[in-house]
Amino acid sequence: MAKKNGEKYQAIIDAAVKVIASYGYHNAQVSKIAREAGVADGTIYLYFENKDDVLISLFKEKMGAFIKATRACLDQQFHAEEKLRGLIHMHLRQSSQDRNLAIVTQIELRQSNPAVREGINKVLKEYLDVIDEVIILGKEQKIFRHDVEQRIARKMIFGTLDEAVTSWIMNDRKYDLVSLVDPIHDLFLNGLKSV
Template sequence: MAKRTGEKYEAIIDAAIRVIAEYGYHQAQVSKIAREAKVADGTIYLYFENKDDVLISLFNEKMGAFITDVETTLADGTSAVDQLRELIRLHFEYLEGNRQLAIVTQIELRQSNPEVRKQIGLILKKYLNVIDQVIQRGIAQGVFHDEFDPRTARHMIFGTIDETVTTWIMKDCKYSLTDQVEPIARLFLRGIGR
C-alpha cells in the first residue's frame, strides 16, 4: 500500500467528500471517486483497502486536522468560558466553510457499517477528550459547577453542537451556522456555569 500522503492521496480524499456528499455513501462507488479525483480506479487501491477505508481515512484526515487546530487554539490558557465559546465557534465555522464535508460527517457517516462506526468512534474520542479538558478546566477555575457529572456535560455539549449542525444541513444550510455560537454558548453556561 502506498504512503498515505501526497497529491494523489489528498485528491482522492477530497474527491470522496464531493462524491459521498452528492450521491450518498452507498451510491458512491470507487469508480466515481476515482473519476472525480482524476485517477485510475486501481490507484485508489494503492492507498486504500476499500471504500470503507476511504471513509475512515477521510474522517481521520479532516477530523484530525480540526482537532489539532482546536487544541492549538485552546492551548493559550484563556478561561474555560472563553474556550467553550471558541470550541463551538471553531466547530461551526469549520463545517460551515465546507458544506460537503458537513454532509459527509453529519449524515453519511451514520449510515455506514458497524466497523466503520467503530473506527470513527476512536477518532471522535480525541475530540471528546478536548471537550473534557475544557470542562475540567472550568471546574478547576470555579466557573463551572462541580456537582454535575462531567461526562453528562460532555454529552450535552457535543450532542447540542452535533444536532445543531445536522439541523442546519437538513434545512439546506439556509442560515448562518456561526450565528448560533452565542445562543448555544449562553445555553451551556446557564446549565453548567456558576
C-alpha cells in the same frame, strides 16, 4: 500499498468527499470516486486497502486536522468560559466553512457499515477528550459548578453541537450557523431557568 502522502492519496480523499457529498453515501461507488480523482478504479487499491479504508482515512485526516485546530484555538484562551465559547465557535464555523465535508461527516458517513463507524468513533473520542478538558478546567477555576457530572456535561455539549449542525444541514443551511454560538454558550452556562 503506496505511501500516505502522494498527491494521488490526497486526490482520492478529496474526490471521496466531493462524490459522497454530491451523490450520497449509497451512490458513491468506487468507480465514481476514481473518476472524480482522475485515476483508474484499481489505483485506489494501490493507496488504500479497500473502500472502507478510504472512508476511515478521510475521516481521520479531516477530523484530525479539525481537532488540532481546535486545540490551538483553545490554547489562546485562559478562562474556561472563553475556552467553551471557542469550542462552540470552532465547531460551528468549521461546519459552515466546508459544506461538503460537513455533509459527509455529519450525515453521510453515519450510514456506513460497522467497520467504518468504529474507525470514526475512535477519532471522535479524541474530540470528546478536548471537551472534557474544558469542563475539568472550568471546575478547577471555580467557574463551573463543582457538582455537574463530567460525563453528562460532555454529552450535553457534544450532543447539542452535533444536533445543531445536523439540523442546519437538513434544513439546507438556511441560516447563519455561527450566529448560534452565543445563544448556545449562554444556554450552556446559565440554563433554561429564569432567575
